[in-house]
Amino acid sequence: MDNVVARLMRYAKVWSESDYHANRGTTPSTDRQFDMARLLVEELHGMGVDNAFMDDTCYVYASVPATPGCEHLPAIGLIAHMDTTPDMTGKDVKPQILHYEGGDLVLNPEQNIVMKGSDFPELQKFVGQDLVCSDGTTLLGADDKAGIAIILQAVEELLAENAPHGAIKLGFTPDEEIGLGASHFDVKGFGADFAYTLDGGDITDYEYETFNAAKSVVTVHGFSIHPGTSKDRMKNALLIAMEYNALLPALETPAHTEGYEGFFHLQEMHGKVEEAAMEYIIRDHSMERFRQRTAAMDAAAEQINRRYGPGTVTVDTQDQYYNMYEVLKDHMEIVELAEAAMKGAGIAEPTHSPIRGGTDGCMLTYQGLLCPNLPSAGHNAHGRFEFAPVESLKTGVRTVKQLLSPALIEAVILKKEK
Ligand SMILES: [Zn+2]
Structure with a gap:
């Protein structure tokens, strides 16, 4: 069995940076994103998800049918993006696991690249934990490969455990970082009743309001x-x-x-x-x-x-x-399911904060696919000090498994529809 940390480190090594200035009038903005798409399709096939495919605009889609007796559950979509930001190089990423004992964290002794505790106060939450980091010369790409790793790990575990679940729809998008992640998304073909992007930050925080x-x-x-x-x-x-x-x-x-x-x-x-x-x-x-x-x-x-x-x-x-909340406010059970799943995964007090920007999910929400944003465990996105705590990644996997658990969906979603 794979694990979520190994997955993140494997995906981080694939150079899949998008490009603001490609200007070639096609999606994806860079051919290297196909490398990531091909890898994910291959891995999905390896997990027994035979219908996984990538289209010619580099979107990866897959679906796992409901287990017997769970056909009445809504089809839930899980979405993450494969590209990394052009703002910091994502070429030759060398992911490493470092144990954080507090204070400063040395990422690269040769080049003296140090993540200073004083610059990043949120590090204090992770004293005594293992963190996945880059070697400080590149970003890590936890944004959003941690999201992909969490989704695929959760699905692989559900399949291996023969756990009951409703239909699961998976979508991995290119060019999110240049604002085009939702532009070619096939909402109809995707076939989810509602979905979640896993493209947030700290594992305790979810989001459903955008600008x-x-x-x-x-x-x-x-x-x-x-x-x-x-x-x-x-x-x-x-x-x-x-x-x-x-x-x-x-x-x-x-x-x-x-x-x-x-x-x-x-x-x-x-x-x-x-x-x-x-x-x-x-x-x-x-x-x-x-x-x-x-x-x-x-x-x-x-x-x-x-x-x-x-x-x-x-x-x-x-x-x-537009703010996705304008649409979601009439369907808050979808947000409540996210919060209940996070609690079920052991997060005592999930928080939510307004996004000061847009997300793919907000574009998708206005295309008819309601889509709040779940955390992906990454911190300090878009820079050399990006990291993802190992414990948070594992919590993310538990969160997704909870989100797909029939009992929780029955309680939170279906009760409301009656
Ligand atoms: Zn992202």
Whole structure:
């Protein structure tokens, strides 16, 4: 029998980084993600899941039919992503298990790469435990290979134990880290009644709230004229752009907000006297405040246009995604099942926190597949200090097995449907 740690270390070694700038108009953004997809299909076949396959956009799908007598249970989907972020190299990952005794943790004595306890206070939770780490020269890729390892380990154990279960649907996606993980997902073919992504962090924390998100392009149309002869005639688009930004609340930016606080984020600006453009992203968990924010973008433009003439500033706002809670709030038993499973796995007090971003699950939720996010046991994602505690990985396996347990589903889901 395999184990979840060996799985994570095996998957971590496969270079499956996606690429923001591939621009090749196809999915996946990098061919190397197929290496991961092929490995998973092979392993699923080895476990006896013969229907596992990968499609030509590098999505891996598989399903395990319900055991006799469990056909009435809902088909539950489990989803994780195969790519790692382009933000830190994921090539030649050398995973290792280190015992953490508190204080600093030396990842790489030759290169003197040290994870400082003072920089990462959450390490204190894991004193006395074994941690899966990289050698400090790459990320680990626990995001989201820990999610994959937990899912496959749980399914392999259920099959080996001949445990009763409803239908299980498995989906592994490419290109999540570049925001495209859900874009080619075959929700209909997947056939789950609802699903969970395993792409969270600390094993005690689950998530079902995301931001509502929009992007606004603000264009300032100026009037350029020789600076020596421009009195009362020049309209400097660059200065007007700064005036525009000053009309937005200065303390509602990513650098000043946390938890459920939304923001305006100026992420790019460029221009000349004649024309300037600014790109903002707008985020808020509350739909009402989100709409107030997009309206504030237009109101600021109106104010500038009163000063400088109609059409000086135009704002083009496009919604990007919405808070999955807007849909999930009418189906909270799916969230309750997650929490009950975590408790059943030995987590005394599961917590949930609002995601300050989106997830594949939030896109899928709006495509009709309700999909909260479960923890995958990884910490410090997207960097060289990424790690996954061994105990947390094992807890993750127990959580998934609980999630699929007929008794729990009967109690939490089916009782409510009656
Ligand atoms: Zn992830």
